[in-house]
Amino acid sequence: MSEYLIANGIVVTLGEKNQVILDGAVYVKNGKIGDVGTTKELKAKYKCSVKVNAKNKVVLPGFICAHHHFYSTMARGFCPPGAPALTFQEILERLWWKLDKALHKDDVYYSALIPIIECIRNGTTTVIDHHASPSYRDGSLDLIADAVTEGGLRASLCYEVSDRNEPGAGIAENERFLKRMRSEKSEFLHGMMGLHASVTVSDDTLAKCRKGAEKYGAGYHIHVAEGVEDHTDSLKKYGVRTVERLVSRGICGKDSLFIHCINVDDKEMDLIKKSETTVVHNPESNMNNAVGVAKVLKMMSRGILVGLGTDGMASDMPAQMRCSYLVHRLDSRDPRVAFCEAPQMLLWNNAVIANKFFPVKVGVIEKGAAADFAILDYIPPTDMSANNFLGHFIFGMVDAVVDTTIVAGKILMENKKVLALDEEKIAAQSRKLAAKMWTRIS
Numbered sequence: 001m002s003e004y005l006i007a008n009g010i011v012v013t014l015g016e017k018n019q020v021i022l023d024g025a026v027y028v029k030n031g032k033i034g035d036v037g038t039t040k041e042l043k044a045k046y047k048c049s050v051k052v053n054a055k056n057k058v059v060l061p062g063f064i065c066a067h068h069h070f071y072s073t074m075a076r077g078f079c080p081p082g083a084p085a086l087t088f089q090e091i092l093e094r095l096w097w098k099l100d101k102a103l104h105k106d107d108v109y110y111s112a113l114i115p116i117i118e119c120i121r122n123g124t125t126t127v128i129d130h131h132a133s134p135s136y137r138d139g140s141l142d143l144i145a146d147a148v149t150e151g152g153l154r155a156s157l158c159y160e161v162s163d164r165n166e167p168g169a170g171i172a173e174n175e176r177f178l179k180r181m182r183s184e185k186s187e188f189l190h191g192m193m194g195l196h197a198s199v200t201v202s203d204d205t206l207a208k209c210r211k212g213a214e215k216y217g218a219g220y221h222i223h224v225a226e227g228v229e230d231h232t233d234s235l236k237k238y239g240v241r242t243v244e245r246l247v248s249r250g251i252c253g254k255d256s257l258f259i260h261c262i263n264v265d266d267k268e269m270d271l272i273k274k275s276e277t278t279v280v281h282n283p284e285s286n287m288n289n290a291v292g293v294a295k296v297l298k299m300m301s302r303g304i305l306v307g308l309g310t311d312g313m314a315s316d317m318p319a320q321m322r323c324s325y326l327v328h329r330l331d332s333r334d335p336r337v338a339f340c341e342a343p344q345m346l347l348w349n350n351a352v353i354a355n356k357f358f359p360v361k362v363g364v365i366e367k368g369a370a371a372d373f374a375i376l377d378y379i380p381p382t383d384m385s386a387n388n389f390l391g392h393f394i395f396g397m398v399d400a401v402v403d404t405t406i407v408a409g410k411i412l413m414e415n416k417k418v419l420a421l422d423e424e425k426i427a428a429q430s431r432k433l434a435a436k437m438w439t440r441i442s
């Protein structure tokens with residue numbers, strides 16, 4: 001039996017009844033949370049050692065990223081040849097579709113390990129990833145699963161089906177991985193039916209994706225109305241807007257994720273709500289690609305579940321939260337908005353999403369939940385309680401350095417040193433592989 005205490009910290013439980021416990025402690029037993037209370041209470045109750053001294057630190061549930069692209073790692077520092085892309089379609093054609101095609105077997109594995117290290121560094125313990133590597137497609141999800149397992153995180157994986165190289169490419173890889181997930185019943189890994197976007201999949205491909213997803217009871221993970229091209233293409237080819245097309249073909253539902261949803265109207269929001277589909281907001285990526293501001297505050301007020309992702313831009317979730325907070329204030333020219341909604345997306349809604357996929361409860365510090373933690377250096381300069389926690393989170397903790405990251409009771413990073421993986425060695429190998437890969441693109 002493995003048991004220990006995290007003690008002397010400020011414990012923020014989140015969950016339905018968020019509690020801020022000053023001089024708090026958590027009792028960890030066999031990868032789960034056994035108890036939560038004050039340090040004095042838990043030290044008297046349990047005779048095990050204090051393994052993590054959280055003095056001058058805040059103990060939060062590990063952060064969750066609801067949309068990531070591990071494979072985008074090797075784009076860092078790369079300058080795409082030719083003129084700068086003007087439209088979103090050009091960004092895809094000149095950078096991403098060339099880059100993903102240049103990924104070989106080792107690139108897939110190493111480009112997953114690097115963001116996994118960055119997740120550990122940022123206290124992100126659960127990730128929902130969306131992968132593409134047309135030149136090394138079959139078996140690619142197993143390589144990423146290996147990297148996730150070595151890093152010690154929890155991840156939901158899928159391959160983005162697209163007709164752009166070959167009709168229906170990637171459906172078999174998703175089905176193969178879903179079959180594996182069904183037999184393994186892993187606490188750490190999960191599969192979805194990934195699709196790139198409406199603009200790159202025919203109706204025939206959508207029907208095949210649906211057949212495959214239904215066979216395994218899987219949800220869909222698809223970019224929706226990100227660039228205006230997705231919207232105009234759907235109107236031109238099918239006579240309906242993007243969401244209407246997807247929902248009418250059954251590509252939706254309570255286990256499905258619509259990523260971005262920038263160019264959607266009121267009718268499409270009604271369809272998203274009615275189909276119980278979740279929307280994932282990626283504000284930094286949207287700003288980077290200059291595609292517009294998703295009206296997620298409106299969606300939330302209509303009862304749509306909206307989570308927060310990074311879209312491969314980064315693995316730092318509090319930074320993404322603050323970006324969301326700022327962009328919606330600017331966009332609405334209303335300083336009353338987003339104070340509650342931006343943290344809601346990250347700290348509560350992402351937990352609702354992850355808890356649909358994983359058999360252990362994540363995103364909350366309570367008895368029986370997974371022992372997944374992000375422990376941040378933060379000494380509150382003013383009184384802190386459950387009533388004003390959001391103010392501390394948005395304006396203080398967002399810049400706090402993560403000191404310790406724990407998943408299922410296993411310490412992946414301690415005193416800012418990543419223990420789970422050899423960061424220097426992996427980065428050195430990644431640089432070598434990226435240099436070769438870039439020559440294949442150029």
Ligand SMILES: [Zn+2]
Pocket residue numbers: 067068069130223259311312
């Ligand atoms: Zn994406």
